[in-house]
Amino acid sequence: MAAPGILIIVASPSGGGKTTVIRHAIDRLAERGIPAHFSVSHTTRAPRPSEVDGRDYHFLDRPTFERMAASDAFLEWAEYAGNLYGTSNAEVLARLERGEDVFLDIEVQGANQVKTSIPDAVKVFLFPPSYGVLKERLHRRRQDQPEAIRQRLHWAMRELSVAGEFDYAIINDRLEEAVDAVVGVCLAEHHRMERMRSVLHTIRSEFQHALDEDFAHDATRS
Ligand code: ADP
Numbered sequence: 001m002a003a004p005g006i007l008i009i010v011a012s013p014s015g016g017g018k019t020t021v022i023r024h025a026i027d028r029l030a031e032r033g034i035p036a037h038f039s040v041s042h043t044t045r046a047p048r049p050s051e052v053d054g055r056d057y058h059f060l061d062r063p064t065f066e067r068m069a070a071s072d073a074f075l076e077w078a079e080y081a082g083n084l085y086g087t088s089n090a091e092v093l094a095r096l097e098r099g100e101d102v103f104l105d106i107e108v109q110g111a112n113q114v115k116t117s118i119p120d121a122v123k124v125f126l127f128p129p130s131y132g133v134l135k136e137r138l139h140r141r142r143q144d145q146p147e148a149i150r151q152r153l154h155w156a157m158r159e160l161s162v163a164g165e166f167d168y169a170i171i172n173d174r175l176e177e178a179v180d181a182v183v184g185v186c187l188a189e190h191h192r193m194e195r196m197r198s199v200l201h202t203i204r205s206e207f208q209h210a211l212d213e214d215f216a217h218d219a220t221r222s
Pocket residue numbers: 012013014015016017018019020021105137138140141172173174175176178
């Protein structure tokens with residue numbers, strides 16, 4: 001049976017580059033034969049002009065979201081800037097069991113909830129290099145109204161103030177370097193001793209078997 005996949009939570013202020021960095025990291029991992037999935041969240045927020053239902057988010061109304069939350073369909077959910085956002089168990093659990101890594105692009109309250117139900121999830125905080133760069137990226141993305149951008153910049157300060165609780169800090173200045181760092185974290189996490197135990201067990205068994213055979217052969221000669 002495949003070892004379980006790793007759940008990698010990527011948080012940052014909105015516009016910090018989570019979507020961009022995760023998409024590139026998944027392509028790079030695929031080149032190395034490591035399957036990884038970008039979890040598609042549910043939200044009550046209205047779609048942005050370029051967003052597609054089912055690809056960027058599952059868009060739904062508040063009563064439907066609340067019914068899903070009441071029936072424990074979510075691994076985590078949170079309210080952000082007046083809208084509800086949640087990760088469904090269906091997006092994540094079966095994939096992890098199959099050995100696929102799963103990336104979550106979520107805000108900090110949700111990240112903490114996930115850690116309680118999946119303690120070996122890895123928490124990565126992506127920092128924008130500065131306030132000015134974040135503001136510029138939010139404007140350049142041309143997807144949010146000025147009021148939504150203002151709200152996101154205020155929220156950013158709260159998010160930065162809890163970033164110290166994360167496992168890894170990556171500054172998203174040069175995109176390639178940020179992607180390298182996320183891929184590096186993912187590869188290193190695959191080699192944690194706790195995740196390697198069953199592989200090591202197989203190697204030790206093979207080693208013992210081969211050693212015994214080798215010396216059994218010697219013993220019959222002497
Ligand atoms: P998030 O998912 O965190 O809200 P996005 O991935 O949508 O952020 O990125 C916000 C904007 O910044 C997008 O227009 C994206 O192309 C741009 N961007 C992301 N990372 C970088 C980077 N390292 N350098 C320049 N632009 C970037």
